[in-house]
Amino acid sequence: MDWTWKNPLPEEGRTISFVGKGGSAKSTTLAHLLRNWKKMGIPAVAHDADDSDGQEEPGSLLAWAEMLPVHSEGLGAPVYRAPAAPSLKAEVDRLRPRRGLSLIDTKAWDRGKQNSHLAAIRASDLLVLALYPSGMEKFRGASILGAMDEVETMSGHRPHVVCLLTRFNPSAGAADGVRKELEEEGLHVLKSEIPASESKTGYAQSFGTVPRLKADSDMHQLAKELLVEVTR
Template identity: 80%
Template sequence: MGKGGGAKSTTLAHLLRYWKKMGIPAVAHDADDSDKKESGSLLAWTEMLPAHGDGLGSPVYRAPAPPSLKTEADRLRPAHGLSVIDTKAWDRSKESLQYAAIRAADLLVLALYPSGMEKFRGASIIGAMDDVETMSGHRPKLVCLLTRFNPTASAADDVRKELMDEELHVLDAAIPASESKTGYAQSFGTTPKLKWESDMHKLAKELLREVAP
């Protein structure tokens, strides 16, 4: 969850491939198509891949209307596997799919670019979690993922410390900006390449630890 352009769909596409290779069954729900007139980022990605291949390694479904999201996410979750939701840019409307995703999730991953504006947006999402807990008694576990930052700059380290000072859990794994021809940002519509002990592989392993009982 987070703003548009925060690499949420790109990250999830790569994670699905890694989890497939690691033997972890998963399904994804694309809630990134606000008007239903075109596929969201993740669905569009799968539609661009060769029909004879295995796509992103896991089924990708169009997310249902908000009231049905939790029911469908639970119904389609594989045995001993994951049911993940890819959301669009943050929308605090209580009827939105983002609110429904908070109600449905056991683990909420907040993707943040390390900036003051992003921290402000993150506070809004945490406020929505408070609303959901008040209404339903349910509060997912929250982890913060730093994305799309300059790996040679100090901003990410500064924001990481500020978030931790606020007692938020920041994942050790992080996804820096990568604009090269073989980088994450250029991988849309292709089969994600796997590289063991890369940033994405480390994230895939760390998230599995976070969801383990």
């Protein structure tokens, strides 16, 4: 399969932030996306805000990148430690490649006002809400929409928001019910979904390794879908 993809991004590029609770596979998803976008010819940089307040979460994107051999292709894009919240947008804009993406990986969702989440919302063109498909997740979606209302009131900026279902059992059917509930709440749920997999080659076991590339995989499909969403 030909991996080349017509770059739909404008000259100034776009910024995507990933938010969600701890363990929602944000960092895992981002690591795989970086490799897929590299293969597709889409330039990108990532900003790890997991430890922007000095308390790094285990399994962070930056820790993953630092574990890879220097002679390897790594994650396919540089990963930076995100600055403190007041400087986040300026730094993300400064480092974003021409016709490329800046990606922000946030820590576990916290509605507190003095943290990186509101700054990530302010910096973003697209906000990706990573959700485990349980019935309680629609309440997390409501919390994030409330935070977006707050940012819009303060700055006049409101990013496009989409939901990504992650770590679900494809045979359980739970994702369909959660998808319906989220859509009834007015949230847009991506067609792409990231299944749980504990196999040796599954996403859950890939931390610290160079992510594998496979045409038309879940991650490849997600990489393409996000390019559509971020340019709406």
